[in-house]
Amino acid sequence: MIDVHYWPTPNGKKLTIQLEESCIPYNIVYCEIGRGDQFEENFLKISPNNRMPAIVDYEPRDQAAPLAVFESGACMMYIAEKCGKFGGEGLRERWEVNQWLMWQMANQGPKTGERGHFARLKDREGDQSYALRRFDDEIHRLYGVMNNRLYDRRYLAGNHYTIADMACYPWAVGWEAQGIDIDEFKYCGRWLNELSQRPAVEKGMQVGSDLTQDYSKLSEDEIKRVVSLLYNQRARPAPETGGLLD
Numbered sequence: 156m157i158d159v160h161y162w163p164t165p166n167g168k169k170l171t172i173q174l175e176e177s178c179i180p181y182n183i184v185y186c187e188i189g190r191g192d193q194f195e196e197n198f199l200k201i202s203p204n205n206r207m208p209a210i211v212d213y214e215p216r217d218q219a220a221p222l223a224v225f226e227s228g229a230c231m232m233y234i235a236e237k238c239g240k241f242g243g244e245g246l247r248e249r250w251e252v253n254q255w256l257m258w259q260m261a262n263q264g265p266k267t268g269e270r271g272h273f274a275r276l277k278d279r280e281g282d283q284s285y286a287l288r289r290f291d292d293e294i295h296r297l298y299g300v301m302n303n304r305l306y307d308r309r310y311l312a313g314n315h316y317t318i319a320d321m322a323c324y325p326w327a328v329g330w331e332a333q334g335i336d337i338d339e340f341k342y343c344g345r346w347l348n349e350l351s352q353r354p355a356v357e358k359g360m361q362v363g364s365d366l367t368q369d370y371s372k373l374s375e376d377e378i379k380r381v382v383s384l385l386y387n388q389r390a391r392p393a394p395e396t397g398g399l400l401d
């Protein structure tokens with residue numbers, strides 16, 4: 156059994172899609188980020204970056220203690236290795252998968268996330284026009300990268316559906332809210348359409364969907380609380396004593 160520390164965001168849904176596709180039994184442990192669960196000591200022991208998702212495998216292959224993994228991309232590589240599926244077949248395809256997974260983790264995910272951040276701040280923190288232009292352009296560029304890749308390939312890594320597709324899908328499916336016209340990226344649109352018809356994708360995307368918070372419906376006080384939790388994070392101090400400097 157694998158515990159998935161999860162909240163229904165695109166990063167979380169990467170893992171529920173993969174687990175549904177892989178038929179591995181899993182248990183959802185909700186990590187409500189708007190409430191601050193990501194700062195709990197027990198959570199930080201498995202995910203020191205105070206971000207979800209993270210997993211704990213209670214039946215690791217080495218049959219030793221439960222094994223925890225944080226960072227969605229690393230979790231996906233771990234699950235792919237565990238079930239021997241979706242990580243690419245053979246040396247070359249495996250490295251195509253790894254590259255596109257890293258591309259997602261370093262580009263599509265963070266840039267889209269930052270765009271959302273500045274779009275939500277619009278009208279609250281003064282003029283955000285440069286930040287919005289910067290991230291709108293970046294996101295447009297990134298859809299172009301995927302579109303060019305998918306123009307003559309069925310999937311991001313080539314002929315096979317892999318964790319690279321599962322990682323990119325939950326972000327790309329939000330194209331409309333990201334200000335993208337998908338007709339401009341028709342190869343990407345075809346791929347989105349194909350993936351959306353997979354029952355496991357549909358099921359993975361639904362996990363916890365009743366819990367998603369519509370921030371536009373929060374009161375001013377609730378917004379202030381969430382903003383102070385999520386938007387003004389600074390370093391957590393390390394312990395003063397007991398470490399390697401003693």
Ligand SMILES: N[C@@H](CCC(=O)N[C@@H](CS)C(=O)NCC(=O)O)C(=O)O
Nearest residue numbers: 164166188193206207208226227228
């Ligand atoms: N690179 C990380 C990013 C994870 C991430 O940003 N998670 C967000 C939700 S999508 C989170 O936990 N936010 C909590 C916070 O900002 O304190 C991954 O892919 O796992």
